[in-house]
Amino acid sequence: MTKSARKSRRPPPKGYDEVKPTLDAFAERIEELSGVSSEETTWKMFQLLHQRSRYIYEMYYRKHAISKELYDWLLKARLGDPLLIAKWKKQGYENLCCLRCIDTGSIGGKTTCICRVPKGSMTATDDDVKTIRCRPCGCRGCASGD
Ligand SMILES: [Zn+2]
Ligand SMILES: [Zn+2]
Numbered sequence: 001m002t003k004s005a006r007k008s009r010r011p012p013p014k015g016y017d018e019v020k021p022t023l024d025a026f027a028e029r030i031e032e033l034s035g036v037s038s039e040e041t042t043w044k045m046f047q048l049l050h051q052r053s054r055y056i057y058e059m060y061y062r063k064h065a066i067s068k069e070l071y072d073w074l075l076k077a078r079l080g081d082p083l084l085i086a087k088w089k090k091q092g093y094e095n096l097c098c099l100r101c102i103d104t105g106s107i108g109g110k111t112t113c114i115c116r117v118p119k120g121s122m123t124a125t126d127d128d129v130k131t132i133r134c135r136p137c138g139c140r141g142c143a144s145g146d
Helices: 003-007 016-033 039-062 068-076 083-088 128-130
Strands: none
Touching: 003 083, 016 068, 039 068, 039 083
């Protein structure tokens, strides 16, 4: 059982056993990264948390493979980020990497993070595009249509 699952008071609803192996694998990789502090690790950590939220989102909203009860339970157990998932439901934010990339306050006055700019509308050269990573989470581009 994962740390976060242990913390929640209610026992997991039916269906949890089916998502558990995937969530446990995520928990393991996240645990491995915690304790190491470098920019690269922070990005990797971000990606894992993102993928885990994404997994829950897809299981519920796309594949309809888990119940509302289980979905709510997973979010309560902090296995997915409800704010991020709320964004994915909006048009234009389907691939959003993290909330910090649209929080204009945290990226030094810029209106949108570089990763939110569709590649097609970039004026940068190909080489620039390849090396683009946003500071908060190391995303290489998450605009819809990329
Ligand atoms: Zn991004
Ligand atoms: Zn981001």
